[in-house]
Amino acid sequence: MSGVIPNQQITAMIDAGQIHATAPVIPEQIQPASLDLRLGQVAYRVRASFLAGHGASVAARLEEFEMHRVDLRDGAVLEKGCVYVVPLMESLALPDDISAVANAKSSTGRLDLLTRTITDGGREFDRVAPGYTGPLYAEICPRSFSVLVRPGMRLNQIRFGQGDAVLDDTALRALHAESPLVDGVAVIDDGLGFSVDLKLPGTSLVGYRAKPHTGVIDLDNIGYYEPAEYWEEVHSSSGQIILDPGAFYILVSREAVTIPPGYAAEMAPYLAMVGEFRVHYAGFFDPGFGHETAGGSGSRGVLEVRCHEAPFVLEHGQVVGRLIYERMAVPPTQLYGAGIASNYQGQGLKLSKHFKAT
Template sequence: MSETTAPLATSGLLPCQEIDRLIAAGHILAEAPIIEEQIQPASLDLRLGRHAWRVRASFLPGERFTVADGLSRFGLHRIDLTDGAVLETGCVYVVPLQEALALPADISAAANPKSSTGRIDVFTRIISDHGRTFDQIPAGYRGPLYAEICPQTFPVLVRTGSRLAQMRFRRGVIDTSDTALAALHDQERLVSTQADIDRGLALSVDLAGGEPGAVIGYRAKRYTGVIDIDVASACAVEDYWEPLHAGREPELVLDPDQFYILASKEAVHVPPTHAAEMIPFNPLVGEFRVHYAGFFDPGFGHDAAGGAGSRVVLEVRSHKVPFMLEDGQIVGRAVYEQLTEVPTRLYGQDIGSHYQAQRLKLSKHFR
């Protein structure tokens, strides 16, 4: 794509070329120079700094305090990450990031785990000074960023420079109404099936698999080896996952506090003019959580970017009680947001994206 694009709107998510401009203008700062691989079509990968704090509890600083104040209260010990360190399951860590912000007054930010982070059940959230919520950075924020990291299932090896989370930047207020979403679907066809639009685009789970005995998901094993967060195709699937096969009845009982990888029935399309995000599931229709890593970049599932047939991989965990999940059950909704410009690069093979044209797929760490 060309380096210059016509504006789509004055308000919207910022594409890669506008993120480049924020960096050049000093609105995104970093201890080490930001590299090209960090800048995705509509987000910026965030890098871990030189050390991590093991803390006794998750916390938010609130209006009166900084994250450093919280670390002085809740920190147990500091861990050097320069040569790598293992983060254990069930423990909470806070890591200063290499990136900091000095945002303009009209630009806010939001963060989410990267897809590969969510697929290995590493719960990751971003904290800012004086923040009252995780992952949400107010317009005009000036200050450092921190990652809260809690591996839920697998211990992970991380190091300075590891990228577990990503950040989007937003200018103004974006129309995410169902009316706008329906109009976009009419123009671009966002799902391969009939669209169910109600506070977002409904996504359902595939437990049929297309043929008897097909693999329809994976259940994580307990007490496994370490996963190196930065190394692809290094882990044997059978050492970490139990495959789940389609049975006579297309259903699955979710065991409490077990972690599952499943896939959507729908093939999803994110056109170059938009990005999408999976929003938290309504707890009134089931006590389970789907999809920790909720960002879909412009070009995901886009035919011209090699994405025809891209399914959404679902990271699923049941809470407290067993839950019967049935084939075709709605498990989440996607919200689409317009960009201010079409990105100069799209999600896909041209930029080394791991999950274009995916169906049921584990994280990049597994061969």
């Protein structure tokens, strides 16, 4: 059966040796539709981002691009603006009919911590070919904040699938009619469109902008940091803001979305032509996100926005991204938010879990 592989089958893949790890996989790594990946013991500072390319290994390319090595065992700082490659604890021996897609976890994206997965022979970031056998690596580039990391930290995650699981627009409209996916009109065009909310009720606060010169963030510190030390509040009374080139913003979607239990979703960019900005898309949306069966009543999508060459006016209700829905191969035995540590169920405008609640 085609579809995204759920948690119980991920466990079976571990037992079968299709997913191997240098340290035993812990239960907290296994999400309803994905597996968290863990940093290994060393980071390689490299001159530039790279892909291995056909027939080449990442290890061989590291010999070409490595500048120096950083021992992570006692904790080490990955500095803002630098590029690192970290061997992950997990490796794969996939069957010929199973491929994989990786993505940064939500908290990683909200720190503007560019994290992508690369493989031996890989020609694309975050894509693992069917039948791949070999190691996995994380390429990490802190863009707004320097971060303190240690072995075992989970910055990215991987989702496994068989066949084509993506819902086309006709199937997506049928699913929305059966189980509403948003709390308003569904804009369905190559996925479910979502827009930016710049008129939040009862407040002029519409987002946050990363400060350019801050301290280090220890990724083990949860609910620890004062937001004002790292973020400037963004206010609007007009329903519009001007994005500054090079700046990083946390905003929120106008729509509250739900992911029914038999489905998963991935955030994707809308169109490059809509403006001089990019909505970063970190993380997967697991089955049960925002869904009533998992204690939710719709959850907003947090938008990680970076402006490019020119200042750009972003207006309330502007479509900035889309959700691509996929069928699960079989329903997962665990849903997002139902009895597991799910930091963002029922969320609105929200910084990463490392910051004190405002």
